[in-house]
Amino acid sequence: MDCVKIGKLIAKLRKEKNLTQRNIADALGIQNKTVSKWECGLGCPDISLWPELSTILGVDMKQMMEGEITSNKPDSGNIDKVRFYVCPSCGNILVSTGSASIFCCGRKLERVLPTVATIAPKITVEEIDTDYFVTFDHPMTKDHYLSFVAYVKSDRVFLNRLYPEQSPTCRFPITTGGKLFVYCIKHGLSVYSGNL
Structure with missing residues (x-):
C-alpha cells in the first residue's frame, strides 16, 4: 500500500x-x-x-x-445506453444511463443483459386516455414473476415495480418509438423495440 x-x-x-x-x-x-x-x-x-x-x-x-478513485466517463446523454441491475439478495432494481460501479448488499452488481426473445412474455397493449395499458401473459407466483417493467424513450425511463401475486399489468404515458424492458426472475431481461 x-x-x-x-x-x-x-x-x-x-x-x-x-x-x-x-x-x-x-x-x-x-x-x-x-x-x-x-x-x-x-x-x-x-x-x-x-x-x-x-x-x-x-x-x-x-x-x-x-489510493485513487476511478471516475466513470461522463454520461453522453444517450438514453439508449440504459443499464439495469438487480440485486440477487434483496431484489433492488437499479438503473444507470452509462457504465457504472453499482453495489447493493455489499456486492458489486453486474449489468442484466437481455435474453433470447423466444422466452419473452406475450404482451397486449391498449391505449387508455393518455396511457398505454400493458398486460403480460406471465405467471405472478412467488417463484416465477415479473420483477419490473421499464419503458425507455428519449430522455426518460418509466419504471414499474411488480410483485408476486399482483396483476401482471402496468401503465406508461403514450410516447411512440420507445423500448420496453421486462424482467422475469427466472428468465431474465427481455426487450421489445418499436411502437407498443
Whole structure:
C-alpha cells in the first residue's frame, strides 16, 4: 500500500464531505492524531477500520485502498445506453444511463443483459386516455414473476415495480418509438423495440 497516496485521498474525501479529522476519529473510535498521520502519509488505517472508513467517506473500499478513485466517463446523454441491475439478495432494481460501479448488499452488481426473445412474455397493449395499458401473459407466483417493467424513450425511463401475486399489468404515458424492458426472475431481461 502506498500510504502517501492513500493519505492524500483520505484528506481529499474528508474535505469533500466537510468532515474534520476529529469527526472521522470519533466515528471510528480512534484519536484524531491517527487520522492526521494517515493524511500525512505516515501510516495507513488498520485493516479492521477500512469498511467503516469507506462508509463514512462514501467510496468503494478497494479503490480507497489503492489510493485513487476511478471516475466513470461522463454520461453522453444517450438514453439508449440504459443499464439495469438487480440485486440477487434483496431484489433492488437499479438503473444507470452509462457504465457504472453499482453495489447493493455489499456486492458489486453486474449489468442484466437481455435474453433470447423466444422466452419473452406475450404482451397486449391498449391505449387508455393518455396511457398505454400493458398486460403480460406471465405467471405472478412467488417463484416465477415479473420483477419490473421499464419503458425507455428519449430522455426518460418509466419504471414499474411488480410483485408476486399482483396483476401482471402496468401503465406508461403514450410516447411512440420507445423500448420496453421486462424482467422475469427466472428468465431474465427481455426487450421489445418499436411502437407498443
